[in-house]
Amino acid sequence: MNILITGAKGQIGTELVPFLGRSYPDSQIFSTDIDTLDVTDASKVDQFIGDNSISQVFHLAALLSGVGERSPRKTFDVNLLGSLNILEASRDRGVLQVFIPSSIAVFGRDYPRDNTPNDTVLRPLSMYGVTKVAGEVLHEYYTSRYGLDVRSLRFPGILSSRGKPGGGTTDYAIHMLAQAAQGEPNFVSFLKQGTRLPFLHIDDVLEGIVTFMNAPREHLSRRVYNVTGFSAAPEDFMFAIQKHGNPISVTYEPDFRQAIADQWPRSINDTRARKDWGWRSQLDLEETTLRLLKDFSEDL
Ligand SMILES: NC(=O)c1ccc[n+]([C@@H]2O[C@H](COP(=O)([O-])OP(=O)(O)OC[C@H]3O[C@@H](n4cnc5c(N)ncnc54)[C@H](O)[C@@H]3O)[C@@H](O)[C@H]2O)c1
Structure with missing residues (x-):
């Protein structure tokens, strides 16, 4: 299996790259960041995925919440158009699975701030949150419209x-x-x-991503899960x-x-993830x- 990781030099990618190498020793891992694959460049993303026969994508390239409020327009481009480019190329080139992290930033107004459930009102006030909500909806669209297996976890502070x-x-x-x-x-x-x-240690993040991606598709009642x-x-x-x-x-x-x-x-309620695919934080x-x-x- 050929695996593409975008944004691989970031906080999660730095640890996910070696972790996936250990988890899938027979796979070839293509570790990229803005200097090798700018996700806002649709044709380069398409070409990279096609030329390297990628079958699984871990799309980590993004601008985070603090940075996002300083450059809202750029955050929209990197987070949302970047994800669109990954999804378009993935469906076009026969990628089997795509992982795109979401965030607790999807919540904003008019929702319970304690024990926040998986399914509730999503009205973010930050551009980062806006891109994450729109991203979640986009992932679900690519799954229902094209059958692409897109999965997403709403991470708290890592x-x-x-x-x-x-x-x-x-x-x-x-x-x-x-x-x-x-x-x-x-x-x-x-x-x-x-x-x-809410927070999560990176070791729980890494285990969680691999367990989630390996979960049988029919066990997933959602495309996006709270975890904490x-x-x-x-x-x-x-x-x-x-x-x-x-x-x-x-x-x-x-x-x-x-x-x-x-x-x-x-605080976050992650009961749905626990029930559907056995999520546990340690x-x-x-x-x-x-x-x-x-x-x-x-x-x-
Ligand atoms: N770290 C957290 O606490 C946290 C919490 C919730 C969700 N997330 C999500 O997890 C994912 C990864 O987060 P992270 O903490 O590793 O982020 P990070 O900021 O540490 O890393 C992101 C990487 O993306 C790269 N990048 C930026 N623009 C790019 C572009 N145009 N093309 C290609 N690469 C580009 C950066 O160079 C960087 O290496 C993001 O989607 C983020 O929203 C992270």
């Missing part, structure tokens, strides 16, 4: 140490953990105290870090990302903190 975070609203947690591990005790959070958001690990606010990370013996104190200087976080769920706040502090201190 916590990892190897891939650099790309400018999302939950990135503060990674910066806090990295700083604490490197012995810098004064952290300034761009989200205010009490801003509780645990919910935490900045002070929860601070206490967890202190518990492991790393001194850290946090001051709060909220910026424009606070408005984005205030629209997002405080790592809670405690274990995630422990692993990341260890990773970041080894980087010194």
Whole structure:
């Protein structure tokens, strides 16, 4: 099987590329990013997929929430037109499966912010959220209209140490953990105290993606699923870090990302994913903190 990964140099791609290599040792993996395959270039995307007989695509190229609000037009082009180019080329060239991440940014107004269900009102206020909702609908269209097997997970804030975070609203947690591990005790959070958001450790993300993509098609009652690990606010990370013996104190200087976080769920209900294809997250706040502090201190 020939696998294409777009946006492979990003936070998820940096870890997904070696993980897929281990999960599918007989496959050839084509790892691309903007320097090798710009997803906004429809003809290059089509040619790449055709020339390399790609049968599975992991489409990770995107601009994230924080970056997105600085350049809404560009975010529309990369996130939405990029996905359209991938989907068009995929159906045209006989690709079997496409994975495109969605996000908790699909929620915005008029929905339950606690234990947010899979199926609820999607009225985002950020351009990033707009592209994710439109993307979800587009994926479903390509599945129902053309039979292309497009699958999507709504990720919360992803916590990892190897891939650099790309400018999302939950990135503060990674910066806090990295700083604490490197012995810098004064952290300034761009989200205010009490801003509780859902998170997921990268190891759960990687296992989840492969389990989901391997799930029999007939088991999936949805094309898009909520998934989550645990919910935490900045002070929860601070206490967890202190518990492991790393001194850290946090001051709060909220910026424009606070408005984005205030629209997002405080916690997510992922029962549908658990029932349909056996989703389970393994790592809670405690274990995630422990692993990341260890990773970041080894980087010194
Ligand atoms: N990281 C998170 O916390 C998180 C949470 C929810 C959803 N997601 C989604 O997961 C996917 C991957 O996220 P990530 O965290 O790895 O993002 P990232 O910002 O770390 O990486 C995205 C990559 O896309 C590349 N890229 C940008 N424009 C491109 C273009 N025109 N053509 C090709 N490549 C381009 C960038 O160079 C970068 O390497 C995205 O769809 C994102 O919305 C991520």
